[in-house]
Amino acid sequence: MLMASGPFNGEDHALEITLFGQPDEPLLDISVYSSPPAVRAIMSGLRLNYCYAQESGEPCFPFEAGDHWPGSAR
Numbered sequence: 001m002l003m004a005s006g007p008f009n010g011e012d013h014a015l016e017i018t019l020f021g022q023p024d025e026p027l028l029d030i031s032v033y034s035s036p037p038a039v040r041a042i043m044s045g046l047r048l049n050y051c052y053a054q055e056s057g058e059p060c061f062p063f064e065a066g067d068h069w070p071g072s073a074r
Contacts, residue, residue, distance in 0.1 A: 017032055035068060036062040036069060
């Protein structure tokens with residue numbers, strides 16, 4: 001298991017990543033709590049092709065969102 005957190009785009013705590021598995025295993029799932037720009041950077045860097053909301057299981061579209069998730073408090 002690998003856990004990391006840190007700043008993104010000047011925010012103090014805008015990025016949390018949790019990876020489970022061994023180094024030689026394929027990455028099947030990644031849990032991220034962050035804003036769309038950080039999720040886009042992670043998805044691009046890891047070559048991921050989709051994501052979904054953990055709470056609802058509904059697909060999320062970070063490449064179509066602006067800097068905030070639709071309906072989120074700002």
